[in-house]
Each structure stands twice: as C-alpha cells, then as structure tokens.
Amino acid sequence: MGEYVIKLPDVGEGVAEAELVEWHVKVGDLVREDTVLAAVMTDKATVEIPSPSDGEVIWLGAEVGDRVPIGSPVVRLKIAGEGNVTESEEPRPAAGKAEPEATPERTKAASKPVGIPTTRAIAAPAAVPRPEGEKPIASPAVRQRAREAGIDLRQVSGSGPAGRITHEDIDVFLTRAPQTARAGLVRKTLVEDIKIAGLRRRIAEKMSLSKSRIPHITYVEEVDVTTLEELRGSLNKDKRTDRPRLTLLPFLMRAMVKAIDEQPQLNAIFDDEAGTVHQHGAVHIGIATQTRNGLMVPVVKHAEARDLWDCAAEVNRLAEAAREGTAMREELFGSTITITSLGAMGGVATTPVINHPEVAIIGVNKMMIRPLWDGTNFVPRKVMNLSSSFDHRVIDGWDAAVFVQRIKALLETPALIFVDG
Structure with missing residues (x-):
C-alpha cells in the first residue's frame, strides 16, 4: 500500500489560486480513477479535480470557501501499490484541521479491498x-x-x-x-x-459593493406594448428559417441604443476612486441571466452595430453558454449598461441594483392585460412596467426620466426603432 497526494493543478492563464467550492468526497470514501473529488473556481472558470487512481480518501486539505494556491496538496489517497509520497514530502493537516481519527466506520471502510466497484x-x-x-x-x-x-x-x-x-x-x-x-x-x-462560496459569494460581494457605493434612484414607468407585441408576433410568424424568434429583449436593446444616442452619459462607467466617468461610444449591454448556480451577466458587445435579429441571436447564444457554464471570461465582463428581467415572475415593479461600476440598469417587469382609457372607452391593452435604477451621483432624476420616457416612446411606437437618425 502507498499514499498518493493530489495537488491543485495549474489551470492556466496566470491563475495563482482557486477557491474550493465543493467537495464530492469525504475522508474514508473509496474512489475510482477519474472520480470527481472536488470543484474549484477561479475568476475565469470552474474546474473539477478528478482522482488519478483508485484508492481511499484519507486526508482533505481545505474547506469549502478556502482559497488554495496552485500546487498545494488538496487530497491524499491510500492506494494499492507504490504512491508518490516520501516521508519528507508528506502533507500535514491544514491550519486548524486535525488528522482524521480512527473510527469503527473508517476502520471498516479501510478493510475493504480498493478497486473498481462492480456495476x-x-x-x-x-x-x-x-x-x-x-x-x-x-x-x-x-x-x-x-x-x-x-x-x-x-x-x-x-x-x-x-x-x-x-x-x-x-x-x-x-x-x-x-x-x-x-x-x-x-x-x-x-x-x-x-x-457562501463560489459564484454565490462573488454575487454577494458585487451586490454589497453596488449598494454601499452607489446612491440609487429608481424610476418606474408603465409602457403600453400592445402594438409592439403585434409586430413581434408578425415578425416571428413570417421570419426566415435562419433567423431566431424574437422576444421583447431585442426591441428593448435597440430602443436603448437609440436613447443612448441622445443621452450618451447613461452609457458609462463611474470610477469612484478616481472621480472620473468613462463615457463609452460602444454600447455593451449586460443581460442579467439566472443560472442554477446563481446570477450571471453575459454581455452583448457592440449592440449599436447589431440589428434586431442579430441582438436576438447573440442573447440566445450567451444565455445558453451562461446556463451551461461554458461562457468565456470575456463574454461575462465589459458591460456599459445592463438589462434585468425576471420574465413572467417579474412582478409589478422592482428596484434593480446597478451592476457596479455602471451608472444605469433597466428592469423589465411582467406583461399584463389591463383596461386603459382611450378617450372614449376602456379597452384591453398589454402593458408592463420598466423599473430602472440610476447612479444619483452622476445622473440627475430629470435625465433619468427623460431616458426612460424616450425608451417608452420607442416601445409604444415600435416602427420608430427601425428609423435611422
């Protein structure tokens, strides 16, 4: 019998450490070669650590939430045959951790033959x-x-x-x-x-930073989207086979691009340490996306250069990549303004938290059929609220209202979205 030490592998791209986000085993477990032992997260990706051999887990070198340097021992296995540990290289328990004590259960597990279990x-x-x-x-x-x-x-x-x-x-x-x-x-x-570890901890840190540093002002406005929904239905019915189905988001993205042309200060990053606002010409729209692991914000780059269907295709691609965990680092960073939507769960109104260090976020609430007065009668119309938050340090309430009202006008008369200038 020998002992085999598994070290945190080099995940590349200059990463010096990773956060342990999940253990798949515990001391005393028997594992097979290629069994996933743990998962670690860097700011670029989540990486699984497989077992290089059949064996028994006899030592774990970190706890969930710990940041582990690359090359540090994380697991020790007892294996059949020669291991890779010499007495001078034998890992010690991490600070605050003791060697596992012998228990009847562990003794019983250790007495079992190590190998590949039968199916x-x-x-x-x-x-x-x-x-x-x-x-x-x-x-x-x-x-x-x-x-x-x-x-x-x-x-x-x-x-x-x-x-x-x-x-x-x-x-x-x-x-x-x-x-x-x-x-x-x-x-x-x-x-x-x-x-709280991994992506959930990163979300918590980002939300804390946003709320502690940014004085929010939230502006809620009702939008009649009946005409837009009729147009969207017609475009989807007659669309080409090589085009994606349109949701509300591509129309909102195009409306935001046109509104930003008139108020470029809304498409900006505020460096509050330097006291400088970086106003961007490129419109990089973050799309807040719920995944099974938490909230992620993939970014549609250069929305100003994309038409309605190109916006829709890119939103679909990025949302799928975020949910599957395959989104590249560059696809999750660099937004200049963000859209957040809870779809059918969107509620009547929300108070979105700005995606620091941006200065504005547009929130989409759920669509409802309501009676609206047309001057003569009450008629059923499809309406929804836009709940939008702004950094009150650099965006005045008047400018925030003008921006939202411009988006409202474009969505209520969607033909204007397609008019240049």
Whole structure:
C-alpha cells in the first residue's frame, strides 16, 4: 500500500489560486480513477479535480470557501501499490484541521479491498431517516429539485460515492415512495448551515459593493406594448428559417441604443476612486441571466452595430453558454449598461441594483392585460412596467426620466426603432 497526494493543478492563464467550492468526497470514501473529488473556481472558470487512481480518501486539505494556491496538496489517497509520497514530502493537516481519527466506520471502510466497484442496478433506496444533524450529500441542483418536490433529503438513500444523492435517487424515491414526499405536517428542527462560496459569494460581494457605493434612484414607468407585441408576433410568424424568434429583449436593446444616442452619459462607467466617468461610444449591454448556480451577466458587445435579429441571436447564444457554464471570461465582463428581467415572475415593479461600476440598469417587469382609457372607452391593452435604477451621483432624476420616457416612446411606437437618425 502507498499514499498518493493530489495537488491543485495549474489551470492556466496566470491563475495563482482557486477557491474550493465543493467537495464530492469525504475522508474514508473509496474512489475510482477519474472520480470527481472536488470543484474549484477561479475568476475565469470552474474546474473539477478528478482522482488519478483508485484508492481511499484519507486526508482533505481545505474547506469549502478556502482559497488554495496552485500546487498545494488538496487530497491524499491510500492506494494499492507504490504512491508518490516520501516521508519528507508528506502533507500535514491544514491550519486548524486535525488528522482524521480512527473510527469503527473508517476502520471498516479501510478493510475493504480498493478497486473498481462492480456495476449495480439501481434499486429503490430504503427510506431510512438520517440522524438529526447529519447533512445529506447532494449537489445544489439535486437540493433545489428536492425542495421543489417537497422531499426531505434525509429520507432518501444515495447511490453515489459516499452516499451522494443523485437525480436517479430522487426519481426512484418519487416513483416508489410518493406518500413520503407528501407526508403530513411535521415539526422540523434541523438548522442547515450553508457557507457562501463560489459564484454565490462573488454575487454577494458585487451586490454589497453596488449598494454601499452607489446612491440609487429608481424610476418606474408603465409602457403600453400592445402594438409592439403585434409586430413581434408578425415578425416571428413570417421570419426566415435562419433567423431566431424574437422576444421583447431585442426591441428593448435597440430602443436603448437609440436613447443612448441622445443621452450618451447613461452609457458609462463611474470610477469612484478616481472621480472620473468613462463615457463609452460602444454600447455593451449586460443581460442579467439566472443560472442554477446563481446570477450571471453575459454581455452583448457592440449592440449599436447589431440589428434586431442579430441582438436576438447573440442573447440566445450567451444565455445558453451562461446556463451551461461554458461562457468565456470575456463574454461575462465589459458591460456599459445592463438589462434585468425576471420574465413572467417579474412582478409589478422592482428596484434593480446597478451592476457596479455602471451608472444605469433597466428592469423589465411582467406583461399584463389591463383596461386603459382611450378617450372614449376602456379597452384591453398589454402593458408592463420598466423599473430602472440610476447612479444619483452622476445622473440627475430629470435625465433619468427623460431616458426612460424616450425608451417608452420607442416601445409604444415600435416602427420608430427601425428609423435611422
């Protein structure tokens, strides 16, 4: 038997350290070659660390949320055969961490032969409750699915490594034990401590920076989009096969470009340390996008040079890349103004937080049919609110209102969007 130390690999592009965002194993687990042990995040990407060998996990060198230097030991395995550790190179526990103590469970696990487990069919997991305080092991996506289905993960047995609960385990649980997921009223006393790490921590830091440094002014205006929706429906019905379907966003983007032509100070970055506003000619529109890991803002570069369908195609491409985790770093940075929309969940009005260090953000609220007075009668019209926030240090309330009113006029008379000048 030997010991094998796995070090944080060089992820390239000059990155010196990475944040540990998820452990997939714990001490005492038996793993196979290529089993994902952990995930780390840099400011460029999330990287998974696979096991180079079959073995037993005997040491973990960091906790979720820790920043780990490249080349530092992160996992130690006990393997069959010769390892890669000499006595002088043997890693020590990280500061504040002790070597794992021997327990009957760990001794039992260590006595098992290390190798590739035989393939097993998925059987219905026994609904054996975990002891109170023992945290089920599952990915964020599985936890979200369980919450939506009303499932207590403590009642679900996991078929993955170290008892990790998978989507297949949820499927089996729902098929075999639906009555458990819909149990009667039960008192719940468990408190789950969730460390803010990875993308969620970056979002928290960005929001804190925006709210602490930027005095927001929010302006809400109602927009009648009946004519625009009729136009959008006609364009989608008669569109060419090589063009994407149009949503509201491309029309809003084109309206913003035209409004920015008249008020270029809204398309800017405020360097509050230097006391300088960098007013941009290029309109790089950030599109706030909800992913399963949190909020990301991919950027449609040079919206001023894109027509309606080009805007739509680029929004679709970037949103898909953000949700799949394949967006490049340059596609997530460099916005000069941002759009945020919650779609059908958009509410009547919101108070969007500016994407620091920009000076403006346009928020789209949900569309509703409401009776509006046309001078003679009340008629049903499709309306929505735009909720927009501005940096009050450099944007006066009057200028903010003029900007939103210009966008409103363009959306309510969408033919103007296509008129040059």
